[in-house]
Amino acid sequence: MSALLQELRAMIAAEGPLSVERYMQLCLQHPVHGYYTSKMPFGRAGDFITAPEVSQMFGELAGLWAAQVWLDMGSPAGVRLVEIGPGRGTMMADVLRVARGVPGFLEAIDLHLVETSPVLREAQRRTLEAAPLTPVWHAAIETLPDGPAIFLANEFFDALPVRHYVRSETGWHERQVGLGSDGDLVFGAAAETIGLPSLAGRPGDILEIGHVARAVMTVLASRIASQGGALLVWDYGHAESGLGETLQAVAGHAFADPLAHPGEADLTVHVDFAMLRRAAEAAGAAVHGPVTQGLWLERLGIFERARRLKAKASAAQSAEIDSALGRLTAPNSTMATLFKVLAVVQKDMRPPGFED
Numbered sequence: 001m002s003a004l005l006q007e008l009r010a011m012i013a014a015e016g017p018l019s020v021e022r023y024m025q026l027c028l029q030h031p032v033h034g035y036y037t038s039k040m041p042f043g044r045a046g047d048f049i050t051a052p053e054v055s056q057m058f059g060e061l062a063g064l065w066a067a068q069v070w071l072d073m074g075s076p077a078g079v080r081l082v083e084i085g086p087g088r089g090t091m092m093a094d095v096l097r098v099a100r101g102v103p104g105f106l107e108a109i110d111l112h113l114v115e116t117s118p119v120l121r122e123a124q125r126r127t128l129e130a131a132p133l134t135p136v137w138h139a140a141i142e143t144l145p146d147g148p149a150i151f152l153a154n155e156f157f158d159a160l161p162v163r164h165y166v167r168s169e170t171g172w173h174e175r176q177v178g179l180g181s182d183g184d185l186v187f188g189a190a191a192e193t194i195g196l197p198s199l200a201g202r203p204g205d206i207l208e209i210g211h212v213a214r215a216v217m218t219v220l221a222s223r224i225a226s227q228g229g230a231l232l233v234w235d236y237g238h239a240e241s242g243l244g245e246t247l248q249a250v251a252g253h254a255f256a257d258p259l260a261h262p263g264e265a266d267l268t269v270h271v272d273f274a275m276l277r278r279a280a281e282a283a284g285a286a287v288h289g290p291v292t293q294g295l296w297l298e299r300l301g302i303f304e305r306a307r308r309l310k311a312k313a314s315a316a317q318s319a320e321i322d323s324a325l326g327r328l329t330a331p332n333s334t335m336a337t338l339f340k341v342l343a344v345v346q347k348d349m350r351p352p353g354f355e356d
């Protein structure tokens with residue numbers, strides 16, 4: 001039995017069932033046994049692969065996007081370049097390589113990484129050892145210094161815990177994680193109903209709400225509206241809000257039962273882009289998208305970039321570039337269509353990749 005499962009059993013026995021939000025929070029961020037506290041989730045031996053790990057082209061286009069945004073801001077000095085949830089630091093290394101080619105950009109920015117995982121902070125430090133800027137790490141967005149900022153967040157919002165509500169004949173109840181008769185973790189629902197008046201629903205329906213994601217977006221968008229800058233979010237999710245739940249566990253590149261391996265499997269949800277959009281607009285920022293990731297990459301010039309890389313590549317490298325290109329842009333690829341891109345910007349800005 002995992003150490004976290006033991007602790008969760010004791011916690012539930014003493015205090016009663018946990019909300020889905022608290023369960024997710026503990027599985028991912030428990031100070032000792034949390035998935036992100038103790039694991040290296042990437043790579044062949046890890047649990048998943050992300051777009052910047054598929055190809056350097058992803059981070060290079062992210063770098064071009066950031067540089068264009070900075071030019072559109074009027075090339076100011078003292079801009080924060082912030083990556084939230086930087087993984088192994090692969091994307092930021094590619095971003096900074098591109099940044100070197102834009103006169104004045106590197107001199108104008110200082111680099112901040114928001115990361116909770118000590119394992120991944122160490123990986124980021126190693127990846128960025130030779131980078132032209134030295135990062136400052138933060139455990140949360142609240143400690144970032146004030147000032148205009150360009151934020152990048154790939155596959156970050158899907159890792160934020162959500163609440164679930166279950167509809168009964170009499171109303172909505174918070175979905176909870178409790179103990180079954182054999183001591184296994186099981187889903188249940190709180191006895192009391194909770195006021196979600198605008199929603200009808202039918203008995204058995206489940207509603208998923210990312211209160212944490214909404215709060216994070218509100219902080220970032222308010223900051224962009226009042227101090228200037230932009231945020232780019234890439235993630236898997238849906239463009240419209242709706243009923244249903246999307247909590248999923250992944251371990252060793254395969255889906256798993258979300259209650260079966262607490263702390264050992266990655267837990268994520270599909271991002272509700274419509275909700276993020278509403279939160280950003282309510283905070284006073286302008287919002288563009290979401291557009292599909294495949295379309296965004298195409299608009300930023302991924303096919304041209306692949307052509308140039310292939311011009312100097314061996315046959316084996318060319319085949320790798322084509323395979324990555326397919327994974328990122330083919331209409332039947334998850335990374336091209338389920339993944340979406342959303343930009344939150346200061347009022348007067350038209351960010352690249354969203355022209356329609």
Ligand SMILES: C[S@@+](CC[C@H](N)C(=O)[O-])C[C@H]1O[C@@H](n2cnc3c(N)ncnc32)[C@H](O)[C@@H]1O
Pocket residue numbers: 036050051052053084085086087088091114115116117120139140153154155156159160
């Ligand atoms: C799925 S990984 C994506 C990594 C990277 N962006 C990439 O594309 O390879 C999620 C990242 O977000 C970080 N993370 C998760 N929850 C976080 C939180 N609440 N605050 C800050 N970072 C968090 C993880 O440690 C990890 O770096």
